[in-house]
Amino acid sequence: MPSPSKEKIKFGEKIGYALGDTAANIAWRTLTTFLLVFYTDVYGLSAAATAVLLLSTRILDGFTDILMGILADRTQSSKGKFRPWILWTAVPFGIVLSLTFSTPNFGPTGKLIYAYAAYILLTLIYTANNVPYSALMGVMTADSKERTSLSSFRFAGAYLGGILVQGLLIYLVLFLGNGNENEGYRYAIYWFSALLTFFLLITYFSTKERVQAPPRAGSxxxxxxxxxxLKNKPWLLLLLVGFLFVTYNSIKQGITVLYFKRFIGDGNMAASYMVALLVASLLAAICTTPLAEKWGKRNLFMGVIIFSAICNGMLYFFGPEDVLQVYIFGVLSEFGAGMMPVLFFAMLGDSADYSEWKYGRRATGLVYSAGSFAMKFGGGVAGAIIGFVLSLHGYDGLDESTMPQAVPGIRMLMSWVPATLALPLFAVLWRYPLDGASLGKMSDELSKQRSTL
Structure with missing residues (x-):
């Protein structure tokens, strides 16, 4: 009979775990896709002020991820180290997401202060929820292949959350607001916030922690x-990998609504485009496990970033009338991009194993805080890049006369600006040391060590 840390995870538990990232992506996709356009075109903040807000808040928030990882590793409860945080944050997470998309009738300065306060509070709660949630995957199983499968389920759930938000939010804003975007966003986010809380509760009640840290860990x-x-080379390289691929994906996501609204000429079409991309991502998540078993996680990652970037760069050459080509190359690019987070979080689990194998200590929460740190910092940098490029091109969401000069910037942000990140990402992955052979050796030796505890 397999040890508890090696046993196969049942399908229902994988689904329950996946719904936790469905919840997280209800928030994450709402922020990365709609927050910038909400702040500039609905709330009335300038593009430059929005860029500074997104970047400064994410830099500050990145350091709280490390602190949260340390705190989670030292949490002691009968329900585990990481699962309790999912329960404790479920309701506050939903409430604060709703507050972030509220539009109090303050003056210009008051609006900016409110935006900072709500956004900072949301990122803090996201950290308290998502760092332990990510780390939970590292202690549900010690099997590297099973962890990759669990990561595939997780990101299938994540992309489902994206489909819900990006496929429905635009239409819910129109339906619930009756022409008033302020009201439309507020009521639509109420519904999504309730769904987010419900999914997190399912995750808490359906999952189990199995891998016990060695006695010196979390001491x-x-x-x-x-x-x-800081001596863990795989982790250090993954920190850069996470930052680069999240910045890449977040620029692509964050400019989509403006691209269709201002360049293609039909903002509502963005919803069907984003759903098409998320279906591609969902299929990519399903395909990742067998492809990673065949080629290895690192090699697959290097291949898909180059493929995705080439397809994405092609978008620059299409005009407003080339909608079919935009969809085709956008979907192809997203199929590659959809594998990146699946591989990244599975590789983070491998780096936690590496720390335990090399130093006899396992700080799973701290290791996985890299994932949340990279996502937030990369997302913040991406939002800032979008805001600054729009500002340089004179974009004003409330002034239609600025659109002709802003469109070239929007086209660049949709195509080659994110694609330029492929080369440094490939270079970092080239130096990543954990291949299939080393992972097999490490897993066998860890199993022997744990059997003596």
Whole structure:
């Protein structure tokens, strides 16, 4: 009979875990896809002010991810280290998401202060929820292949959350607002916030922690955990990988609504385009496990970033009348991009194993805080890049006369600006040391070590 850490995870538990990222992506996709256009075209903030808000808040928030990882590793409860945080944050997460898309009738300064306060609070709650949620995958199983499968389920759930938001939000805003975008966003986000809370509760009640840390792990020596982390070459490289691929994906997502609204000439078409991309991502998540078993996680990652970037760069050459070509190359690009987070979070679990194997200590929450840190920092940098490029091209969401000069910037952001990140991402992955052979050796030795505890 397999040890608890090696047993296969049942299908129902994988679905329950996946719904946690459906919930997280209800928030994440709403922020990356709609927050910038909400702030500029609905709430009335300038593109430059929005760029500074997104970047400064995410930089600050990135450091809280590390602190949350340390705190989660030292959480002691009968329900585990990580699962309780999912329960504790479920309701506050939904409430604060709703507040972020509320539009109080303040003056220009008051609006900016409110936006900062709501957004900072949301990122803090997201951290308290998502760092433990990500780390949970690292202790549900010690089997690297099973962890890749679990990561595939997770991101299938994530893309389902994206489909719900990006496929429905635009239409819900129109339907619930009756022409008033302020009201439309507010009521639509109420519905999504309730759904987010419900899914998180399912995740809490359906999952189980199995991998027990060695006795020295989580013993209170934070400095030793940090020293181990800074000596963990796979983790350090993954930190860069996460930042680069999230910045790449977030620029693509964050400009989509404006691209269709301002360049194609039909903002509502963005919904069907984003759904098409998320279906491609969902299929990519399903395909990732067998492809990774055949070629290895690192090699597959290097291949898909080049493929995705080439397809994405092609979007620059299409005009407003070339909608079919935009859909085709956008979907192809997203099929490659959809595998990246699946591979990334599975590789983070491998780097946690590496720390335990190399140093006899396992700080799973701290290791997985890299994922949340990279996503937030990369997302913040992407939002800032979008805002600054729009500002340089004179974009004003409330002034139609600025659109002709802003469109070239929008086209670049949709195509070659994110594609330029492919080369540094490929270079970092080239140096990643954990291949199939080393992972097999490491897993076998860890199993022997754990059997003696």
């Amino acid at each position: 209170g020596n934070v400095l030793q955990d940090l020293r181990d982390l």
